[in-house]
Amino acid sequence: MLKKLLFILTLIALTPSAALAEMKGYLGTDGYFHIQGLEANKNYSVDLGGMPLIRSGISNSCGILRIATSGTIKQSDHIEIKDEKSGSVYGFTNTNIPIKETAKCDGTVKAEREIWADDKGTTYISGLSPSSAQTIRLLTSAPTRNIRANICGFLSFKLGEPRPGAIIIENQAFVLSGLQSGGGIACRKGKLFVAYPSPVFASAVNAITWRSQNTIQFSSTTQIASISGGGGTSWSPPPSNPNPGGGGSSATCPTGTTGTPPNCVTPPPPTCPAGTTGTPPNCVTPPPPTCPEGTTGTPPNCVSPPPPPPPPPPTCPEGTTGTPPNCEAPKPTPVSGKMCKYAGTLVVIGLPPNKNLVAYASERGAYNDRFTTSDSGGWAQFDNFNFNATYEGDPASVGIQYKKDNGDWENVDAYFVYIPSITPCKTN
Template sequence: MLKKLLFILTLIALTPTSALAQMQGYLGTDGYFHIKGLQANTKYTIDLGGMPIIKAANSNSCGILRIAASGTIKQSDRIEIKDEKLNLTYGFTNTNIPIKETAKCDGTIKAEREIWNDDKGTTYISGLSPSSAQTIRLLTSAPTRNIRANICGFLSFKLGEPRPGAIIIENQAFVLSGLQSGGGIACRKGKLFVAYPAPVLVAAVSAVTWRSQNPISFSSNTRIASISGGGGTSWSPPPSNPNPGGGGSSATCPTGTTGTPPDCVTPPPPTCPTGTTGTPPNCVAPPPPPPPPPVEPPATCPTGTTGTPPNCVTPKPTPVSGRMCKYAGTLVAIGLPPNKELLAVASEHGRNDRYATSDSGGWVQFDNFNYNATYEGDPASVVVQYKKDNGNWENVDNYPGYSGFPNFVYIPSIGPCK
């Protein structure tokens, strides 16, 4: 939990943008590629530039492979077919392909290696190992992914191996070669956050220009077809294969790459360990994050009050026992009829009468009460009366339901309030 909190504290908020001119991308250390500056909640088609579309297929018992249905490949597309059993690769350009009838396979092997279209536009090749695995590679089209940008206007997806040469979106290309990886990216409540230190963002280049400069060529050991207008097909030996008639290939990947031709992969540049920055071997550990701010204790109401700030309430004075109490020259009574005009009578002739109105809970206080009031030379008693609807005053103990309220209370017996 603490690590998560510290990560959030170090995030830097960025304002999302929707203008395509502001598209920027970067590669995360987790292998995800991020593109920001997109239209929020909009679906985009991503091309994995520099990678062919690869499809697994099988030749029939006659050694014939259906390469693609009508409309799948375009004019001038380059295609490779690898006979996995013989480890031989054949390539051709989809131009001037002859049209002829494709007979139903009866098990007779068609040894002549030819390429043709049927009258429906479906493309075939013969002369392959019968009933065996074949790999079809469409060199001039890249695999695509349909990904929706989130509310922050960015999208992310995991790069596999081998990595493409560029990520192409909206006719713009993000070149991956030599790209330095950085921290993560997140969307929180419509705000874009990027880890600190911020990664190096790259701008896109023209996809048309990048494709023209980075075409996918036939593999070095590919036998390339030459198709004449009359329908004949001839095959050139692979230029780098010293044994063009053999079944194997001695080609190797160029220096600095790994894998087996034609699937050579340029390894990603070295990166600093997680938690450090810089470029190997100059990796630097970032300074520790600042300590979290001290936690302020929750506010409390002042002594003698109740509730939660700012709604602090001073408790009303109440008797320790009985129905009356006194404080600072004030007489308090409880358990009276609510919201009534009341009268505290402490002597004759009205000289010490005090008037007040009870609250909704039947609590009342009579200010400036004379605790020294006397009656015929002795300390007086106090009686509480209520005002009737006809304007007359009546003792509270006669109010319906309040017969338990004392009629007379001897003033010296009234104790202090709590």
């Protein structure tokens, strides 16, 4: 009864208003960002400006990571790779990348850190921790959401943490810093309602100008690659690299090692002159030579046994499928029925394969609509689904529609389910 009363009081506080022709942004106190003045029922691509596009990968047993396939990264893109095992961060600009053949990994670690692309345009980096997790950050790309404007001509979505610097749509940028937030706005039966007093809407700025003034730089610990025209790769030390010497302006290697940080190496121990054995200064002349253990014959005609068979090919960890480094965890599926939930995500099976889908809770609206595409097996997941959605004060139901070849949306009647009945997924 109390929930229904609060809902009625909220509607009383809202006043109807026509949708605006000019595109404007508004930040609600509930963390939702609204963009008004759009074409009703049209899909829009929304960029989270100022945030890098983050992907994960796994280096193979040779310490080589496939960074991106052809077309994934553009010329002059800035890319960072964090080796999660060593904690080192490497960065480069996708310009003048040398083309060379990528040899098949035989388990031998490629210690030299290089960047190259094969003749198909796939980009690689070597010299990483073998068979280890790697984080790839595309600094010049931003996460994108595809959201459909409602019948009132606005769209809404919840901002996460950390927040982006700007919301970019149709080459316009709404800068979040300093925005005044207020009460909500809503769409009821095709009419736009705004809270009283009226919210303060913000105008957008040119997205190209904003991006040029707010580029994401390499982190302070990044070792940046310098790629020569001949194909060689050299690396700058991280700016925050400490100076072990303690007295000069340049970092030096620790006592007992040689080289220039971060490429410090321990020299080999002293050895006796040729033709003697022992440890200096206790060097002695050895007896007549014999063949090494495991060989036969008389020096210098020693014969070694045939080499051992090559090691077995790498396999994916238990509980995953595929071939390294392309290992995949099992998809979450319902224990029973055709729907389940996990970590705020709605999972549905048995759908038409390879179709555009929308999941909605009772009344259609930007607060509840979630879009995705089913895979070839009819499996789909809808991120950030509102499992607490209500309709007229009571828990809502979820419905599924798919987009037919003619562009119409068709209900999947068997999937209209009461939200509280949706149980957690199994993930193994």
